[in-house]
Amino acid sequence: MAHLLLRHRDIPDIGKMDVYEKNGGFEAFKKAVTKMKPQEVTDSVKASWLRGRGGAGFSTGLKWGFIPKDIWPHYVVANADESEPGTFKDREIMESNPFQFLEGVAIAAYATGANAAYIYLRGEFWPVAAILDEKIADMEKAGFLGDKLFGTDFSLRIYTHLGAGAYICGEETALLESIEGKRGQPRIRPPFPAVYGLYGKPTVVNNVETLTNVPLIVEKGSDWYKSLGTADSPGVKIFSLSGRVNQPGNYELPFGTTFRELIYNYGGGIIDGRPIKAIMAAGASSAMIVADDKALDTPMDYASVRALGADLGSASVIVIDDTVSLEWVISKTIHFFKHESCGKCTPCREGTYWMLHLIERIENGEKTKETVELLHSVARQMLNKNLCPLGDFSTMAVTTAIERFPADFEASAAGGEHG
Amino acid sequence: MAKMISLTIDGHPITVPEGTLIVNAAKQIGIDIPVFCYHPKMEPVGMCRQCLVEVGRPMIDRVTGQPVMEGDKPKIGFGPKLETACTTPISEGMVVLSQSDKAKASQKEILEFLLTSHPLDCPVCDKGGECPLQNLTMAHASPQSRFLFDEKHHAEKHVPLGDLIWLDRERCIQCARCIRFQDEIAGEPVLAFYQRGRATDIITNSEPGFDSVFSGNTTDICPVGALTTADFRFGARPWEMKAAASICAQCPVGCNVTLNTRREAKSGGKVVIKRVMPRQNEAVNEIWMCDKGRFAYHFTEDANRLAKPLVRKNGKLETASWKDAIEEIGKKVQGNKGEVVVLASGRLSNEDLFNLKQLADGLGGEALLYTHMGGGELTTSFGIPAGTNFSGMGKETTILVVASDLYNEAPLWFLRLKQAAERGATLIIANARETKLERYSKFAVRYSYGDEAETVSGLTKKNKIGEAITAAENLVVLYGSDGLGLDGSAAVAAACAELVKGRLGKPKNGLIGVWPRANDQGAWELGFQPADNLGKLLKGKTVYVVAADPAGDDPKLEAALKGAKFVAVQELFLTETAKLADVVLPAQAYTEREGSFTSGERRVQRFYPALPPRGETRADFAIIAAIAKELGLELEGRSASLVMDKLAASVKTFAGVTYRKLAETNEQWPIVGRGDLYYGGTTYENKQGLGVQLALNAPAPIPSISVEFLRPDEDQWLAVPITRLYDRGITVSTSELLRAHIGEATVLLHPETAKKLGVAAGGQVKVNGFRAEVRLDATVPASVALLPRGLGFPINAPAVAELKKA
Amino acid sequence: MLAEKYPEEVKKIFAKYPPEQKRSAVMPLLYLAQRDEGFVTKAALEDIAQMLDITSTDVAEIVGFYTLYHDEKAGKYRMQVCTDLPCALRGADKFLEELCGNLGVKVGETTPDGMVTVEAVMCLAGCDKAPMFQIQSPDGIAYHDNMTVDKTMELVAALRKSGKEVK
Numbered sequence A: 001m002a003h004l005l006l007r008h009r010d011i012p013d014i015g016k017m018d019v020y021e022k023n024g025g026f027e028a029f030k031k032a033v034t035k036m037k038p039q040e041v042t043d044s045v046k047a048s049w050l051r052g053r054g055g056a057g058f059s060t061g062l063k064w065g066f067i068p069k070d071i072w073p074h075y076v077v078a079n080a081d082e083s084e085p086g087t088f089k090d091r092e093i094m095e096s097n098p099f100q101f102l103e104g105v106a107i108a109a110y111a112t113g114a115n116a117a118y119i120y121l122r123g124e125f126w127p128v129a130a131i132l133d134e135k136i137a138d139m140e141k142a143g144f145l146g147d148k149l150f151g152t153d154f155s156l157r158i159y160t161h162l163g164a165g166a167y168i169c170g171e172e173t174a175l176l177e178s179i180e181g182k183r184g185q186p187r188i189r190p191p192f193p194a195v196y197g198l199y200g201k202p203t204v205v206n207n208v209e210t211l212t213n214v215p216l217i218v219e220k221g222s223d224w225y226k227s228l229g230t231a232d233s234p235g236v237k238i239f240s241l242s243g244r245v246n247q248p249g250n251y252e253l254p255f256g257t258t259f260r261e262l263i264y265n266y267g268g269g270i271i272d273g274r275p276i277k278a279i280m281a282a283g284a285s286s287a288m289i290v291a292d293d294k295a296l297d298t299p300m301d302y303a304s305v306r307a308l309g310a311d312l313g314s315a316s317v318i319v320i321d322d323t324v325s326l327e328w329v330i331s332k333t334i335h336f337f338k339h340e341s342c343g344k345c346t347p348c349r350e351g352t353y354w355m356l357h358l359i360e361r362i363e364n365g366e367k368t369k370e371t372v373e374l375l376h377s378v379a380r381q382m383l384n385k386n387l388c389p390l391g392d393f394s395t396m397a398v399t400t401a402i403e404r405f406p407a408d409f410e411a412s413a414a415g416g417e418h419g
Numbered sequence B: 001m002a003k004m005i006s007l008t009i010d011g012h013p014i015t016v017p018e019g020t021l022i023v024n025a026a027k028q029i030g031i032d033i034p035v036f037c038y039h040p041k042m043e044p045v046g047m048c049r050q051c052l053v054e055v056g057r058p059m060i061d062r063v064t065g066q067p068v069m070e071g072d073k074p075k076i077g078f079g080p081k082l083e084t085a086c087t088t089p090i091s092e093g094m095v096v097l098s099q100s101d102k103a104k105a106s107q108k109e110i111l112e113f114l115l116t117s118h119p120l121d122c123p124v125c126d127k128g129g130e131c132p133l134q135n136l137t138m139a140h141a142s143p144q145s146r147f148l149f150d151e152k153h154h155a156e157k158h159v160p161l162g163d164l165i166w167l168d169r170e171r172c173i174q175c176a177r178c179i180r181f182q183d184e185i186a187g188e189p190v191l192a193f194y195q196r197g198r199a200t201d202i203i204t205n206s207e208p209g210f211d212s213v214f215s216g217n218t219t220d221i222c223p224v225g226a227l228t229t230a231d232f233r234f235g236a237r238p239w240e241m242k243a244a245a246s247i248c249a250q251c252p253v254g255c256n257v258t259l260n261t262r263r264e265a266k267s268g269g270k271v272v273i274k275r276v277m278p279r280q281n282e283a284v285n286e287i288w289m290c291d292k293g294r295f296a297y298h299f300t301e302d303a304n305r306l307a308k309p310l311v312r313k314n315g316k317l318e319t320a321s322w323k324d325a326i327e328e329i330g331k332k333v334q335g336n337k338g339e340v341v342v343l344a345s346g347r348l349s350n351e352d353l354f355n356l357k358q359l360a361d362g363l364g365g366e367a368l369l370y371t372h373m374g375g376g377e378l379t380t381s382f383g384i385p386a387g388t389n390f391s392g393m394g395k396e397t398t399i400l401v402v403a404s405d406l407y408n409e410a411p412l413w414f415l416r417l418k419q420a421a422e423r424g425a426t427l428i429i430a431n432a433r434e435t436k437l438e439r440y441s442k443f444a445v446r447y448s449y450g451d452e453a454e455t456v457s458g459l460t461k462k463n464k465i466g467e468a469i470t471a472a473e474n475l476v477v478l479y480g481s482d483g484l485g486l487d488g489s490a491a492v493a494a495a496c497a498e499l500v501k502g503r504l505g506k507p508k509n510g511l512i513g514v515w516p517r518a519n520d521q522g523a524w525e526l527g528f529q530p531a532d533n534l535g536k537l538l539k540g541k542t543v544y545v546v547a548a549d550p551a552g553d554d555p556k557l558e559a560a561l562k563g564a565k566f567v568a569v570q571e572l573f574l575t576e577t578a579k580l581a582d583v584v585l586p587a588q589a590y591t592e593r594e595g596s597f598t599s600g601e602r603r604v605q606r607f608y609p610a611l612p613p614r615g616e617t618r619a620d621f622a623i624i625a626a627i628a629k630e631l632g633l634e635l636e637g638r639s640a641s642l643v644m645d646k647l648a649a650s651v652k653t654f655a656g657v658t659y660r661k662l663a664e665t666n667e668q669w670p671i672v673g674r675g676d677l678y679y680g681g682t683t684y685e686n687k688q689g690l691g692v693q694l695a696l697n698a699p700a701p702i703p704s705i706s707v708e709f710l711r712p713d714e715d716q717w718l719a720v721p722i723t724r725l726y727d728r729g730i731t732v733s734t735s736e737l738l739r740a741h742i743g744e745a746t747v748l749l750h751p752e753t754a755k756k757l758g759v760a761a762g763g764q765v766k767v768n769g770f771r772a773e774v775r776l777d778a779t780v781p782a783s784v785a786l787l788p789r790g791l792g793f794p795i796n797a798p799a800v801a802e803l804k805k806a
Numbered sequence C: 001m002l003a004e005k006y007p008e009e010v011k012k013i014f015a016k017y018p019p020e021q022k023r024s025a026v027m028p029l030l031y032l033a034q035r036d037e038g039f040v041t042k043a044a045l046e047d048i049a050q051m052l053d054i055t056s057t058d059v060a061e062i063v064g065f066y067t068l069y070h071d072e073k074a075g076k077y078r079m080q081v082c083t084d085l086p087c088a089l090r091g092a093d094k095f096l097e098e099l100c101g102n103l104g105v106k107v108g109e110t111t112p113d114g115m116v117t118v119e120a121v122m123c124l125a126g127c128d129k130a131p132m133f134q135i136q137s138p139d140g141i142a143y144h145d146n147m148t149v150d151k152t153m154e155l156v157a158a159l160r161k162s163g164k165e166v167k
């Protein structure tokens, strides 16, 4: 099947305005603005059962529907923070198929009554922001952005905003704080961004990939969209495959593709043909999936992965083979979360710090049952007490690695380096 | 009226207004849910996670939309996660469990997390004994830490954030209360977090460090010993100290405070004040106070305090007995009764002033108020009546501030007006220069010095401003003496009184004077008035100066006093005025005796003795009574409360005021003090009285006062007096900590003016021959030199001056 | 003063946000401020604070929170090698170690000529192209994907020669 999101793989130069237009570009946006009421656009997205690709998998149409009609102005914010270790799909979309994403932003703005949209890119995406700025300028020139679009009363401007190195800014309320010129620390919720978002105004926050789906739905209809993927998770998904596979990269596949297909058919199997050991399906925030046959044959959709005691999240599939010790893996994830904890709330700030000390002790040879148990207990103690999900994320790999791969934490097991 | 919601907390039913947070609902029925980051005066942030509780809500059937029943009761569904009591509003039928196994375990676990980084240096920590973290740890934490002590986070322990506040980075638990206080309440966001995660640290980048006059409050609400005052650091343990209720005597706000004292070897076995803490009075200062009030108390224990009466013999002041001193006064006054001039300041209590007035009246003499600000007779009749305070003000109120720099003159009013504005009150600021409060105003009116009264009179003619004034449901007008002397401020008062006169006696309406002293309002109420020709008045008279230092302030007054027939001075210190007196009487500081002040909001408030009196000092009212007796007059001198009884019987506005009444309290919100200091901070609960607001006098005729308009020539400047919070007054200059904030005699010039004079910031100029250091300030109007009062330059009213580069 | 030095850029930055939300400009302005020295000077903090009508403490907290802002001078080029889990699974740790050996510095250090500071950073969204790093320089940030030690040394040599970054 031809790519729906990574269309540049089929159509060279789709990142150029003329090529994009020649291939039906901006038809959906034009149709929405000139032929549909905002509510109809929202309804059609709702009916497609498009679920957010940022990790939580929440219905996009429902989210748009929460925007109140009595508080103005509204904002749309595209979440291009893409900082989950193992996730690199949004970067490819924005670098190579930028207009489809921008068209999605524009449609979302129309549907929710926003006249300004911000794209929040992680600071490292400096060159990507430069590309987008250029494309936004192209759109303004071509009359797809600006005042009174297509002769209607709808006006729209899109702006890029660069973060500056903080994973937590992917969390939507931290992201909004960051645009407001503050430290990227999550807000308490409720109120949710749909009611109290950017500058205290109703705001829709959507992931880049989510928004890139939107023009397709408007163009081809929700029924068509639902015919792809599974009932639980309709449509296609970009799986970012990384780790110990021969061909890491982004793979756009229907939901419901199995892990085995992704890893072996598309990813070319494990390096040196080694046995697969574990899978992290949602980047560093994942629970460890024991890569047995049952897991490998599990279809990748939200519900099925949950049944494995894990989450699909943003579908960043990190593959771990038998050369790798899980003790080393969680040392990496703990380092990550300790570095990225915003420090706002106690369990996450202190817990990641404590876990770091414990894993360092374990790595430095103090691999006693007590220390491992303490690590497990600290991680569990952090769970469900945090202000935002990051604190919980930081414990996922730790608890499940210790529970599901106990051998890797035994005194005799090789630790330290992987490989 | 807000909708009322019923719920149960730990089995206790309670009904509270919609929107109430669980933590506050619990507090109202005496359940203390532990908090660290939450503070009832600030927006909840849900950071520390200490307050996690189990929350159940009635379950609703998705299909029918009806509550699911369990027998005859709605079935309660509990979520998988605990919820923060500090951020979750109550809802109908909610069931909160703060004491369940799950909730308690969680509270204990959060505590364990906090303690992983905490140095546990309680034995040497200033907060020890009144530390929420310590108390909670004692109550809940496991005796043994699972965290290795060697792995503790290490950080700097003694970091001066400014010269008043110190930070111990290791003790900080990142609750952000201090940052949020500065941001939300003080409006001076000079504290922030640096870095993130475990590395998160408090910083300040301001010049000078922690540049805020409210900084001390952060040490009260810091739930650990991370922030301490330079003053109290290592000073004493909380449990060693006694507490005496008092009133801050630094400005007309009248903040309720508590003086903590102890006897100590270091001070030669004397009882000394160790610190000043705010005491709750929601109508006055809430639970806050400014740094001047907090740190400027050292004068009472200064070594130079007068301890014995002095009588001039052969040209020299020599120690004398009280008997001799009083007899000497009696002798000198006896033959000159009609010529007696009593000159007193608003530093004195109501009781002192009442007795003084009785004395002056009894002798047929004059009682004068020593002040640079007029108009007080208008605040006694057009002032605010009982039931008026800023905390209740919002949308329906317009507040006009004329010629006052509240940040410097009455910091707590600055804070409270800021909050009123944030609640929706219309704030109008009229001044010749920009002041800090203007940031929160809806309208700013700029006038030229000299145009004050005229500007005020013209306000109602301005479109929007006029409407905001005339159409407002409530109108409060504050006027001060920024750039004004006696006449000028009296003229402004008259113009302001015109604005409020139609609202006479209506609560939340009226005129407020931003007086230079704590009890100026009391002095006016008791019939004291200033004189603008004071110099002339003193010449050849028999003068009794109480709590004032005219000779120290102004060489002209010094000369006038030298020309007096006889001068008796009643004081704390051997001031310049005392030095030229014939008899000097040593008075007790207000911290050593009982009494009451009347605040600018016309609230009479009691202060209580905290220290034993110095040497042979006596209370002013008692000394006055003794002098009266010597002269054959009968005045009450036995106790302050008896004086108040007499006062209340003879001064109409005080009718009904008694010491007992002044000591009445009622429950205030938020509830502070009591068992859990983690909720409100270490602010003291008010058990000693909320005070009484005075009745109004019969309306006085509003005088029409014209003020000479000063027009400097080409090469002249207009020298204008302003008030700075920290001046050289005896109360400030005896505080070692604050001394650095006082600085030299300064003159504030617009950069352009300075350029014209050829001076730079820090350079020296001569103003009418007096040397002063130049500070540049772009808010100063051109060709005007602002001169802070009490910094060495004798200026009480605007004057044309010569400015020269020195 | 940024407004004088980069008037065009500053204007563009302010145009992005509603006029009453000036504070939003703090992050782009900080990037601009880093152009000169590679880090945010105290003077720049004050300058930005004035432009946005906030305190310099409020500006400083932003510098402290985000890792791409620096409060100290380092090499002209900050070579930020991702050693996070996915990259490490593809040899990033080893790459970094060898690279450091070749450059004669430890992680976090700057080459003696002041050109390159080597840093280890968290995931850069280039996991499939490991080993990879980004270079943060006064001109911005650029990715270098699928790198080897040799290729990197060539890049460093070119940087040293031209004083400019080449891809």
Ligand SMILES: Cc1cc2nc3c(=O)[nH]c(=O)nc-3n(C[C@H](O)[C@H](O)[C@H](O)COP(=O)(O)O)c2cc1C
Residues within 6 Å of the ligand: A051, A052, A053, A054, A055, A056, A057, A058, A060, A079, A080, A081, A082, A083, A084, A167, A168, A169, A170, A171, A172, A173, A205, A206, A207, A208, A210, A211, A388, A389, A390
């Ligand atoms: C710690 C944390 C990091 C996150 N990072 C990202 C991210 O990098 N990109 C993203 O799109 N969503 C991220 N999210 C999810 C967002 O909060 C939010 O749910 C998402 O942007 C919503 O968009 P969607 O509904 O289109 O998925 C993160 C969430 C958390 C808690």
Ligand code: SF4
Residues within 6 Å of the ligand: A168, A185, A186, A340, A341, A342, A343, A344, A345, A346, A348, A349, A386, A387, A388, A389, A390, A391, A392
């Ligand atoms: S869970 Fe971690 S990242 Fe989230 S608010 Fe708390 S400290 Fe910050």
Ligand code: FES
Residues within 6 Å of the ligand: B034, B035, B036, B037, B038, B045, B046, B047, B048, B049, B050, B051, B052, B084, B085, B086, B087
């Ligand atoms: S989270 Fe509720 S008190 Fe801190």
